[in-house]
Amino acid sequence: MSNAEGPRSARERLAAERARDEVRARRRRALGMVSTTVAVIAVAVVAAVLVRGGDSGDRPQGAQAPTTRQPDGSIVMAEPGVTGPVLEIFEDFQCPACKAMEDATGDTVRRLAAEGRVKVVYRPFSLFRTAPEPTRGNSQRALNASFCAPADRWLAYHDRLFEEQGPENAVGFENRDLVSWAEDVGIGGGAFASCVARGGGGAAAERADAAARRADVESTPWVTLNGRRLDEDAVFTPEGIRGAVRNAGR
Structure with missing residues (x-):
């Protein structure tokens, strides 16, 4: 040298x-x-x-808007014929701020969808795909399991995953628990357990991560309405998110 x-x-x-x-x-x-x-x-x-x-x-009573899985792995929640405004939620099941948002405004989002006021697109992905263990593994296992859940029970499983979220620095979302929680929300049978065991997200998880990269997602929760990112007041308060949807129009 x-x-x-x-x-x-x-x-x-x-x-x-x-x-x-x-x-x-x-x-x-x-x-x-x-x-x-x-x-x-x-x-x-x-x-x-x-x-x-x-x-x-703010907890919804009665009907919930139908949920359908899209080819890119996202889950759409909307009443028939409702095409906008479009609320997109990029989230990671291991993200503490995502859990905070779910606790604060998750019910509001579901109520707005059930009232036909908004089309919601849930985009779970692994924000922590390059993080050290155990954070990376926790994030990936939960994401993969969510792709194994059928669309009509997906939201209930989504909620349960956030309820069971543990600290980032401890191993969590282990396969046996992911299967047990699914049974609690009405997802049973060997097919789900088999999907979880083999990391069933696979290509769907890769597509979800790619969608987050295309949207330039830098953190979670990353929430957009008609393509424009919402600020914290809208994301973390029921009044804020209702106001944002109301002002977005159709």
């Missing part, structure tokens, strides 16, 4: 180390934001329950 190469190599190593430090710092900041969001939402939910005397208030 020449004298010129030595300092250059050292500089490159230093630059690489700084880049890695910045990535770690960004991740710590992001996790901190998620923790704050979850805490704020938890306080709001507790307050709402106290005010309403235990009534969930």
Whole structure:
């Protein structure tokens, strides 16, 4: 190695180390934001329950809009004939902020769809496909299992996966649990268990990840309405998401 190469190599190593430090710092900041969001939402939910005397208030009663699986792996929830506005939800079952959104506005989204006010497209994918274990494995196993669920029971399974979400730094979403939770929501039989055991998402999971890349998804939840990303007020508050859908028109 020449004298010129030595300092250059050292500089490159230093630059690489700084880049890695910045990535770690960004991740710590992001996790901190998620923790704050979850805490704020938890306080709001507790307050709402106290005010309403235990009534969930925004939980839909009665019919739910039909759900159908698309060739790209997404799940569409819409009343017949409803084509817009289109609400797309990119989510990862291991993402704490996605769980926070589901807790805060998941029922609102379903009610709007059941009322024929919006067409919802759920786009689960693996945000953590390049993350270290156990986060990557948790994310991938849950995603694969969701592709094994039939469309008419998919939303119930989707909800159960978020209910059972564990911490990123502990092994979770293990196959035996994924099968047991499916049975709890009415998905039984050996076909589902076999699909989960062989990582049945396969090509569908790859298509889902590709769709997220095409949409330039950088974090989750990533929610768009007619192609425009919604801000946190809309994503994490029932009033915000209702207002966004109302203003979008048809």
